[in-house]
Amino acid sequence: MIDRQSIGNIVPLAAVVIALAEYLLDHTTPRYESPWFWISLTATVGLLVLVNVLRMTGPRAKRPPAKPDYSATTLIRRRAEGDDLP
DSSP states (O other): OOOHHHHHHHHHHHHHHHHHHHHHHTOSSOGGGSHHHHHHHHHHHHHHHHHHHHHHHSOOOOOOOOOOOOOHHHHHHHHHHHHTOO
16 A cells, blocks of 8 residues: 555645646647657656655755653643641
8 A cells, every 4th residue: 555655755746747738739839849848848757756765865864852841731740749648
């Protein structure tokens, strides 16, 4: 089964494919005859692949510890627990 991260990585690629398909099918003259079209298409797909490869193979960033909970409910609960002590 596909996990959420994989789906999140596929979504931008699908958006580019849909946008390019609309661009190609919306014009009466074929845009793919221009070399600039192929250069930009190759660069876009290359960047998407590069970003996904770097995401998958890069070292995992160490996350800082979570911030302490300073909410009012937690502070009141801690104070109430402390009152039980002799």
